[in-house]
Amino acid sequence: MPQSESARTGTIGFLMPDGTFDRVFSEPDLTRLRSEPYARLPSDRPLRLERAEDRARLAAVEVLVTGWGSPVLDETLLRSLPSLRAVAHSAGSVRGIVTDALLERRIALTSSATANAVPVAEFTMAMVILAAKRTFWAAETLRASRAPVDAERAWPTVGSHGITVGVVGASRIGRLVVERLASLDVRVVVADPTLDHEEQAALGVPCVTLDELAAHSDIVTLHAPALPSTRHLVDRSLLQLMRPGTTVINTARGDLIDHDALADRLDRGDLVAILDVTSPEILPPSSRLWSTPNTVITPHIAGSAGNELARLAANTVDEALHFVRFGTFHRPITLAALALQA
Incomplete structure (x- = not known):
């Protein structure tokens, strides 16, 4: 009362x-x-x-x-x-x-983290759909070539039907993303070592190790907190596990990814990165990520604005x-x- x-x-x-x-x-x-x-x-x-x-x-x-x-x-x-x-x-x-x-x-x-989670989850969903259709690659290739673009020949997979989306971190945002992904014909897996058995069951999707998620996901989206234990969570070894054609989306914190290791993998041309956050937040002009292929960098716009x-x-x-x-x-x-x- x-x-x-x-x-x-x-x-x-x-x-x-x-x-x-x-x-x-x-x-x-x-x-x-x-x-x-x-x-x-x-x-x-x-x-x-x-x-x-x-x-x-x-x-x-x-x-x-x-x-x-x-x-x-x-x-x-x-x-x-x-x-x-x-x-x-x-x-x-x-x-x-x-x-x-x-x-x-x-x-x-x-x-207001719960309220702020809504636009981040919406942004993530948009990026998942656009990434699955190879939208950013197609637009850039078309701009450069002014010629027909064949995404199906260029990439191992095109489209969202039947792909696996790996959600790293069952945070507020991560859970909203899982809920929204239910509207797509995709398989969703989650990696979060902090979840107990009851919490894993409540998510309604398989919970796997981070290595398993990286090795089997077509799209990996990060929603973990920035803690000493999560710094460079996506490191060189994890990036090596990702199959050709995988997209990594980061709307969480820039420190979750080892930028040097990511740049090395992107230079191979078979990985896509969509980064709404980086470390530092404004990358220096010398950062390799400005020129690596298949890299989309947005200025931390996923959150409330x-x-x-x-x-x-x-x-x-x-x-x-x-x-x-x-x-x-x-x-x-x-x-x-x-x-x-x-």
Whole structure:
């Protein structure tokens, strides 16, 4: 049940750059917060630590709304937030703001990772379909030759019917991709060593080792977090297991792939790479991946952008209001989950 009328009203405050706030949140979001009887919104704009009046407001904030560019919630900043009970992050990963000091205070934590997963899964599905039809190769070959293009002669497989799509990582995005792939006539396999037997069964698709996935998939799509244990998960040996004609799609984190090893395999001309993320995010001009064949690089556009940001805002407002009503988040981030998230 919601808090009683006599209970303290939950104070909600924004702490993020003005540019982030203006991109993500709109007047309808603020209206929802203002109209909530259990919530108090001391400012319609992000609070700023350098302003004395905002420091006083921050001291009363119980639910802090953060986003891209928010400051790290370290010991120094947390001393300015003595009333803080919860943090609702309006973006996906919280790794950039969470510290041991925050966790030691047992501050409730949530993010909009679930909402942000939707456009990434949609983008991935689009890339799977386009990759299966050899769209990018065909377009580039046609542009260069101005002559008929025969994809069936050039590649071992063309089309999506009956192919195997390997999903690396049963993350939020990975699971959405698995769900969406059910609409295609493809075989789906998943590799994720963190899944127990019940979780594997719940996915409804075969779970295999990473080596098996690499060796038998026509398309490999990456949805694992960037952790020390996953750095260069796709290394030279794994790339060697991939059959001619395999496509690798990365919408997760650039560090998951050994770029030098990938460039070497791409130079053979029998592999395709669709990279929405790289490491570093903007490759230097000297990177071989700019000139390797069958390589498509996009500027990290799979995640929420433009009108998709409204989904992040709506999710954040939902979670903030859920907390002031019930004292918990609808989708809290646990310590166990935090250790496995990107």
